[in-house]
Amino acid sequence: MFFWCAAGAQDQVTYIRNYQDIAIAEMVRSGIPASIKLAQAILESNCGKSDLACKANNHFGIKCGGNWGGKSFHKEDDDYANGQLVKSCFREFNSVMESYRAHSDFLADPGKNGRYGSLFELERTDYKGWARGLSKAGYATDPQYANRLIEIIEKYELYRYDNEYESLLTTNATASSYVRQIIKQANDVKYTMALNGDNAAIIARRNGLNANQLRRFNDNIFGKDELLQTGTRVYLESKKSKYHGKQKYHVLKNGEDMKYVSMLYGVKLDALTKRNGLKNNQVPLPNQRIMLKGKPKAPVKTVDPYQVPGQKKSGGSKPTRERMDDLVQSNTDQLMASNTNAASIKNTSSTSQKGLVPHTVIKGDTLYGIARNYGVSVDDLRKKNNLTVDTIYVGQKLLWK
Numbered sequence: 001m002f003f004w005c006a007a008g009a010q011d012q013v014t015y016i017r018n019y020q021d022i023a024i025a026e027m028v029r030s031g032i033p034a035s036i037k038l039a040q041a042i043l044e045s046n047c048g049k050s051d052l053a054c055k056a057n058n059h060f061g062i063k064c065g066g067n068w069g070g071k072s073f074h075k076e077d078d079d080y081a082n083g084q085l086v087k088s089c090f091r092e093f094n095s096v097m098e099s100y101r102a103h104s105d106f107l108a109d110p111g112k113n114g115r116y117g118s119l120f121e122l123e124r125t126d127y128k129g130w131a132r133g134l135s136k137a138g139y140a141t142d143p144q145y146a147n148r149l150i151e152i153i154e155k156y157e158l159y160r161y162d163n164e165y166e167s168l169l170t171t172n173a174t175a176s177s178y179v180r181q182i183i184k185q186a187n188d189v190k191y192t193m194a195l196n197g198d199n200a201a202i203i204a205r206r207n208g209l210n211a212n213q214l215r216r217f218n219d220n221i222f223g224k225d226e227l228l229q230t231g232t233r234v235y236l237e238s239k240k241s242k243y244h245g246k247q248k249y250h251v252l253k254n255g256e257d258m259k260y261v262s263m264l265y266g267v268k269l270d271a272l273t274k275r276n277g278l279k280n281n282q283v284p285l286p287n288q289r290i291m292l293k294g295k296p297k298a299p300v301k302t303v304d305p306y307q308v309p310g311q312k313k314s315g316g317s318k319p320t321r322e323r324m325d326d327l328v329q330s331n332t333d334q335l336m337a338s339n340t341n342a343a344s345i346k347n348t349s350s351t352s353q354k355g356l357v358p359h360t361v362i363k364g365d366t367l368y369g370i371a372r373n374y375g376v377s378v379d380d381l382r383k384k385n386n387l388t389v390d391t392i393y394v395g396q397k398l399l400w401k
Contacts, residue, residue: 011047016156018048019059021206022100024161030104031120035158036130037103039149043140048096051075056092057208060103064089095208125162127153183236187244187266190236194228201225207236219259219269227377233263241271243292250290257283261290276300358397367392374400 016038023034023041044061045053052058056073064072071092093099107116115137122129128150135146142148153159183192194203201224204214211224217235221228228234243265250261258278262269273280276291282302289296359370367387371378381387384399392398 011049012042012152012156015042015047016158019096019100020161022097022208025206026100026104027124027161029101030108031124032104032107033124033127033130033159034161035127035153036134036149037100038158038161039131039152040103040134040139041100042152043145043148052090056090057096057099058090058093059096059099060106062091062099062102062106064091097206097208125159127159127162185266186233186264187240189239189266191233191266192236194232194234198228198234199225200228200234203228203234209236219262222378227379229379229383232379235263235266239266239268241268243267245292248291248293250292252284252286252288252290254286256286258290265292267292278302358399361392361396361398370398370400376400 019041020034020038023037026032026037027034041048041059044050045059048054048059052061052073052075056071058073061077063077068089068091073090073092074087075090076086077088077090091102093102106112107119109116116133119130119133119137122133128146131146131149131153134140134149135143139145183190185191192203192207200211200214200218200221203209204211204224214234214236215221215224217238220232221234239262245265247265250265252261258273258276259269261267262272265272270280272290272292273282276284276296278284278300282300284290285301285303288300290300359374361370367378367381371381374381381398381400384401
């Protein structure tokens with residue numbers, strides 16, 4: 001089954017731009033040339049405009065098969081019963097990314113080794129050999145299928161993606177971040193790990209999502225352009241309200257908080273907080289049991305998030321209004337003294353005018369707010385101050401440059 005992209009060359013260019021990164025990722029994972037995958041997808045999905053692509057995210061015309069247990073989409077194709085054309089069963093995917101991965105798994109299936117196995121013995125840059133091999137193996141009934149693939153590849157120079165394979169693996173260029181993604185699961189919820197140079201927008205695009213969806217799934221992502229620390233866990237689906245694993249509780253270590261536990265076990269933060277009898281703004285003390293299942297036998301002990309470590313609460317862990325004003329004034333005085341031209345400090349949001357003294361935390365401050373005020377990312381602020389969680393306390397000095 002295939003379509004020619006009748007809407008024109010512009011549709012093909014747009015399609016290539018939208019899905020080239022996924023094709024490269026699958027080339028590295030499976031060995032199938034990115035040029036071949038893109039050319040096949042353009043033909044099979046009519047540049048993403050076919051009913052199957054639009055309604056089922058199926059860009060390669062993959063049918064259900066005997067072992068398919070997922071959602072399905074039925075439409076007339078080339079199946080007959082008693083001489084009558086009947087609707088064929090096609091796989092329905094949650095995202096285009098899933099469709100691309102399924103195509104790779106389909107061709108690399110050991111059960112189809114006799115049919116497609118010889119293709120994987122070809123050089124990755126031999127797109128002509130792959131095109132002719134697919135046609136010979138009967139991937140499509142059109143006798144011109146190989147020529148059509150080659151025509152698209154050469155017209156848009158898709159072979160460049162195949163030739164750049166090695167450099168994509170060895171450089172830190174942005175493109176390389178699209179080719180080493182690993183998908184894992186926690187609590188039956190899919191997640192990936194942020195790569196060098198990743199932000200929410202990049203990860204979302206790589207996985208067929210939008211940045212706002214990704215932010216809803218992850219409590220540790222504030223802005224779509226916020227640079228994420230390499231290795232940060234990023235959920236690709238909504239976390240679950242209940243934990244389905246065997247572990248009953250998690251013992252908090254120093255530096256861990258409820259957000260950390262939520263991300264570690266794939267449980268929604270508000271559900272986890274409610275289960276443990278906490279309010280959203282309460283911070284549990286270290287060594288407390290955070291229940292993943294059931295209810296706590298004793299109330300979870302918490303700490304005032306604004307308390308300065310080492311101070312007793314009776315000694316005034318929360319600064320008075322006068323003390324808060326003193327902290328602000330002290331910080332302002334240091335800023336003024338550090339610049340020979342005091343008049344240049346009028347715009348406090350300017351990075352060049354605020355880089356000589358640390359920020360003193362006052363009540364109501366958040367890492368996100370501080371980072372935004374100084375024009376830096378939350379990730380940079382964490383790394384600069386060796387923070388593993390987002391909890392800060394009044395009077396704390398934070399370096400930001």
